[in-house]
Amino acid sequence: MxxxxxxxxxxxxxxxxxxxxxxxxxxxxxxxxxxxxxxxxxxxxxxxxxxxxxxxxxxxxxxxxxxxxxxxxxxxxxxxxxxxxxxxxxxxxxxxxxxxxxxxxxxxxxxxxxxxxxEKEINQVLLEEKNEMTLANQQQIALQYNPKIEALNQEINNLKTEVAVKETETNALYDTYIAEAEGTAGTKLLGKGPVYKEKREKHDAYLMELAQLKEDNAQKIAVIESQIADLGLDYNNAVTDSQPVIDGFDGLMARINALGKLPxxxxxxxxxxxxxxxxxxxxxxxxxxxGEYDYRFEEQESVVATWVSQKVAQRKLLFSTDGELNQKIYEDIKNEEELYRYKKEKAQELLKLQADSFHKIQTKGL
Known part of the structure; x- marks a missing residue:
């Protein structure tokens, strides 16, 4: 079987x-x-x-x-x-x-x-490629968020600088009115005179402005830091959402390419x-x-080929013979007077019928 x-x-x-x-x-x-x-x-x-x-x-x-x-x-x-x-x-x-x-x-x-x-070697190649793709993906996504984060950080630095400048000015006013009280600068009169009071009031005004500036800028910085945190969260979400695509990089084409990188x-x-x-x-x-099968198979093909050739030759001979016989028959018929007279009579009858029909049509038209 x-x-x-x-x-x-x-x-x-x-x-x-x-x-x-x-x-x-x-x-x-x-x-x-x-x-x-x-x-x-x-x-x-x-x-x-x-x-x-x-x-x-x-x-x-x-x-x-x-x-x-x-x-x-x-x-x-x-x-x-x-x-x-x-x-x-x-x-x-x-x-x-x-x-x-x-x-x-x-x-x-x-x-x-x-x-x-x-399979193990291919998995190792794919793992290395996935790691490279993960890093490249993180860097590519970071290009979308880093400029915004850097701009927000620059705003925070500007706000902090503004506070630092105001604080420096306030401290300078503090040193000025203290030196006036000690008599080491300004009028150089020891004691708290009118000039001292004027400088002290100016310092106190700056100090109040500094406190208000710190409070305002702290609120602004908090808002900006919240925006930075949101951008960081968006970045992490974008990385997380795109990671399954990288993890799924394990199809037939990827494995064929990985196989091509092996020896x-x-x-x-x-x-x-x-x-x-x-x-x-x-x-x-x-x-x-x-072998024996080939000879028998060749013999069978030869029988079929011979039979087909004979049939084709017979059909060609039959066609040729039939044509010659038809030609001879029609040549003999052409010379018979009886057939000629019969066809002449039929032709005359047909012409008469055509003439009568044409006459009737013309009469109806009148």
Whole structure:
């Protein structure tokens, strides 16, 4: 049962193969088994690749099965259409397009399994890329908020500077009226005279303005710091909202790119393995000697080709003969006087009917 299934997978004509030797059937069963297991590998590889895209096992199995059946059909077609010739060169020329197709299929089915085999290494590359993307994302988002925060901080510094300048002026007035009282500056009269009182009042006025300025600027600074805190919260929210996009950077294309950053030699050997698997049925047919099945198949094709050629030749001969006979018959009829008189009478009757009909139409018009 299994042998018949593998023979079916090889695409061979079972009726012809049943009349061949057991060794010939085993050869085609081996070719069919290679086709079948190549399709199984394609199913596994595509299923894993699609799982990285859809993240759903049932969807991946469904589309992976379709892909495996497609590869099975292609391989079966490739093997079944390669015919043994008397010249290896002719066979090789016949197989070149199919070998190119096999190389393409090998590339397609090897990549997903490479990603599975080197999954840990790929995850490490993706982790490094995600970290770089996170830092770059934070810097890019910060460019939107940093100018506003810096401007607000500059406003706070200006308000603090304004208070510091006012405080310096107030302290200077304090030193002035103290020096006036001590007699070390100003009028240089010891005691609290009129000039002292004037300077003291000016200082007290500045002191009250300083206290009011501190209170006003403190309120302004509090408002600005609240705005800075809000901007910082917006920045954190923006980073948090964009982080899932970076964390989800784990699709098929990302993994293929990450695989490309790993050393190429291991991937190349895996590709060679799948190329050998995919081309093995073709290579087996090319290297195998012309067997009993090939002779029987060629004989059957020859019978069909001969039969078709005979039919075509017969139709051409029938067409040619029928034309010659028709020409001879009409030549003989042309010379018969009875047929001539009969056609002349019919033509005269037709002309009379046409004349009568034309006369009736003209009379009605009058």
């Amino acid at each position: 299994l042998k018949h299934f593998f023979i079916f997978c090889s695409g061979a004509d079972t009726k012809i193969l049943d009349s061949c030797s057991n060794g010939e059937r085993n050869k085609y069963a081996g070719i069919g088994a290679t086709v079948f297991f190549t399709a199984i590998m394609a199913f596994i590889a595509s299923g894993y690749a699609l799982y990285t895209v859809f993240d759903n096992i049932y969807t991946s199995i469904f589309f992976g099965l379709i892909w495996g059946l497609l590869i099975f059909n292609l391989d079966r077609y490739i093997v079944s259409t390669i015919k043994k010739r008397d010249s290896f060169k002719n066979e090789l020329v016949q197989a070149v397009p199919r070998i190119i197709l096999a190389i393409i299929i090998a590339v397609v089915i090897s990549k997903p399994l490479e990603m599975k085999i080197f 190429w030699l291991p991937s190349f050997f895996i590709f060679l393995l799948f190329l050998a698997i995919e081309t093995s049925p073709i290579i087996a047919k090319l290297l195998a000697p012309k």
